[in-house]
Amino acid sequence: MPRKKLELSAAEWEIMNVIWDAGTPLTVREVMDRRYPKDEKAYTTVQTLMNILVDKGMLRRGKQGIANTYSPAVKRDAVLDASMSTVARRMFSGSFGAMATYLVHANKLSEEDIAALRALLDREEERHG
Amino acid sequence: MPRKKLELSAAEWEIMNVIWDAGTPLTVREVMDRRYPKDEKAYTTVQTLMNILVDKGMLRRGKQGIANTYSPAVKRDAVLDASMSTVARRMFSGSFGAMATYLVHANKLSEEDIAALRALLDREEERHG
């Protein structure tokens, strides 16, 4: 049975990001070309990882000629939500507010980031009354 | 040799949080009492984890009678910075701004969180001119 946990390792994130960005199904070769053009990882390593991602229910396998193709089986936002919840739980006692505070407080945001964030907050407030 | 990477696994975060919160050196038993009062983990498991944390340079070992005591060797903020940078790199193409946007956009913040965040932004802006 497919596993349920919507969590990804570092290497898995790299690959999922390529595939989410692509918008169309990709082969192992295409992921290689885009993400590891200098063979930073072996072809078979990427292949193995992508097969694991199928097992995890993250990717869906298709066929294009002889080659397997892979497309997302879950939305990036869903994985993002699950992963960020885990981060919040581990590092901020479960509080997303504390995480936001950290970002501002720890000087992680540029001037532009701050301006954009403020604008976003204004818009949100308006939307919700 | 001590390792350098300022990264923690899930179980390691649990323990480090207890010790950072305490403010004083703690024994394995004390960590057990505070975090696993119902023996959710075996004593020796916690002990092993704490020894690993010493190896990683996260904890410093002391003595209190026969028992070892453990205190933080690194500041929580330093580990938070390193870990959040990793998260940003993996999940938000390295952008903390994108992470902040996500928090607001994905409805992860309560009314209070948003108000507090806005106040914080105001104060920051004032501080920097």
Add this chain to the structure above:
DNA sequence: GACATTCTCCTAAGACTATCGTAGGTTGCT
């Protein structure tokens, strides 16, 4: 002194991750 308790230290199994090699199938060119 004997016994229970409480430590420490050492060891290790099981799962997951990351890495890659090898064997063998398809395709297409000459």
Add this chain to the structure above:
DNA sequence: AGCAACCTACGATAGTCTTAGGAGAATGTC
């Protein structure tokens, strides 16, 4: 038909994470 290029499937290895048991030292109690 033969060969190179490319693909898949499978297996092997090493490392980390999580968990915990067992041996043996120190301490407290009777």
